[in-house]
Amino acid sequence: MAMARHNKPSLMIYGGSIKGGSNLGKPVNISTCFEAHGALMYGKITEADLDGIVKNACPGAGACGGMYTANTMATGIEAMGLTLPGSSTTPAESPAKMRECLRAAEAIKICLEKDIKPRDLITKESLENALVSTMVMCGSTNSVLHYLAIAHSADIHDFTLDDFQRVANKVPVLADLKPSGKYMVADLVDIGGFPAVLKFLIHAGLINGDIPTVTGKTLKENVWGAPSLDPSQDMIRPLSNPIRETGHIRILRGNLAPGGAVAKITGKEGRKFTGKAMVFDKEDDLNAKIFNGGIDPNENTVLCVRYEGPKGGPGMPEQLKSSGALMGAGLRNVALITDGRYSGASHGFIVGHIVPEAAVGGPIAILQDGDMVTIDAETNSLSMDVSEEEIAARLSKWKAPRMKVNRGALAKYAYLVGDASHGAVLDMF
Incomplete structure (x- = not known):
């Protein structure tokens, strides 16, 4: 830029890039630490296991x-x-x-x-x-x-x-x-x-x-002199045998994201998910719920974190603790949606960058616990099973919360920043 x-x-x-780490003969890296934390909270590993992973995940300098x-x-x-x-x-x-x-x-x-x-x-x-x-x-x-x-x-x-x-x-x-x-x-x-x-x-x-x-x-x-890919290697698949036939990044729209949202769906987690909404107004509240064992492993749940967008964050703070913990805990019955963004290390059924964000009165602001939410990577849609009339009624009663920052450069940023669907850039004039 x-x-x-x-x-x-x-x-x-x-x-x-950093080299890969190794713990007890198994490969580990930075995301393994967050997943291991979730596994510990749900009794799948011990404190000693987590300590070994953390000590060996990052063996030197370099990017994740x-x-x-x-x-x-x-x-x-x-x-x-x-x-x-x-x-x-x-x-x-x-x-x-x-x-x-x-x-x-x-x-x-x-x-x-x-x-x-x-x-x-x-x-x-x-x-x-x-x-x-x-x-x-x-x-x-x-x-x-x-x-x-x-x-x-x-x-x-x-x-x-x-x-x-x-x-x-x-x-x-x-x-x-x-x-x-x-x-x-x-x-x-x-x-x-x-x-x-x-x-x-x-x-x-x-x-x-x-x-x-x-x-x-x-x-x-x-790249003319670069070696050709060896057919026997399996890091980069041939076109005849892709991991997924089309791209994993999907642009979703619907009554929860009329201005767009971004999903990362490889297909390993499925291509459609429906579950009951569980809504949080900041990531820390969701993390507390996860780490206290408050997620039912037997019911499909769509965890929603809002007021974490460009204005609401402000600045779309990166979320990794929650997605990593869910993977480590083995909670495959859970999806995550947010008007914020996720770490690049996140994986699973996740949707971010929901536009309009909650802080400006987007529909995500009036999503309620128990509403049914559907994420569909085939139709590229993100919707809640709530009528247009009910959405309008809820929005008419919604009031914008007090901004988290009210002075200084960050407050100016929150006032000027545009939405995530346009890159969350500042347009001052």
């Missing part, structure tokens, strides 16, 4: 190791041509990451000589590459906010929330990566890193290899 705003020759150097938000954005930005080849999957502590830092000087020189500026590279076509990358790699829902905000910073006005669903309809999930899969992002180095993946996707016609990049070459030229 900063590169797009100042629009001077620039490139991004990604800090790199699955296809969480950082790695999602790094692969997407590499697919946009804004980094050197391999930046997104070169581990943080590897000698190759130091060599990348040294090679950056040569690339910046080329950008200066050829006057290659960020807005020459951040285009509708390169953003499309980023969306394809996110679907193929089973990336984070946070990418929706970030790509929309990047487009806004680059004054690309024909890139919208609907583009995500359009791409999801035609692009499969191929990467078996955590949080819902088997491998860590650092493992991709063993099969040639992200350049090998890009080479495969360009050959398959899913990625546009003709876009320009910071090297002065096209994306296709950048």
Whole structure:
């Protein structure tokens, strides 16, 4: 975003991913800790088990190791041509990451000589590459906010929330990566890193290899020498055997989200869920309920956290404790919905970014305990079984709560920020 705003020759150097941890011979990572906490609360593991996981989950430096938000954005930005080849999957502590830092000087020189500026590279076509990358790699829902905000910073006005669903309809999930899969992002180095993946996707016609990049070459030229994916590896599935035939990120609409919502549904948890609403006005209240064993494992429940959106949060604070704890506790009868956002490490039946948010009087503000809620990834809908007349009656009685912050920069942010369906950006004029 900063590169797009100042629009001077620039490139991004990604800090790199962390290595996977190991505890008692089993792979662990940051999300394992949150899931283990939930497992402890429901009596599935001991304090000693949790302690071992926490001590071994993060064995060194680097971004969270699955296809969480950082790695999602790094692969997407590499697919946009804004980094050197391999930046997104070169581990943080590897000698190759130091060599990348040294090679950056040569690339910046080329950008200066050829006057290659960020807005020459951040285009509708390169953003499309980023969306394809996110679907193929089973990336984070946070990418929706970030790509929309990047487009806004680059004054690309024909890139919208609907583009995500359009791409999801035609692009499969191929990467078996955590949080819902088997491998860590650092493992991709063993099969040639992200350049090998890009080479495969360009050959398959899913990625546009003709876009320009910071090297002065096209994306296709950048990955020409990358190894081809070995058919015997199972980190990146062939097109003939996808993990999911279409994208896992779904844009939902309905009487609970007339302005849109974002779901992350791989298909492993099913594609439709209906349950009774249990409503919370802040994430801490939900966490307390979960950790006190207050969720019935025998009844389908849709847990709703509201007033956590761009204005209500303010700033959409990341939610991971609740989703991680539910997975660790083995509560597969539960879905989560919110006008806030989730960590990229979250998985399960989750929906975020509900628009309009509760703080501005969106329908989520008048959802009540016991209302039946349906999440449908086939029809891309999010609805409550409440009539239009009843919704209107409830909204007529709703009163906006006092803002959590009433002075300073954060209060100004809450006053000026737009909705999540447009990237939660500030439009001051």
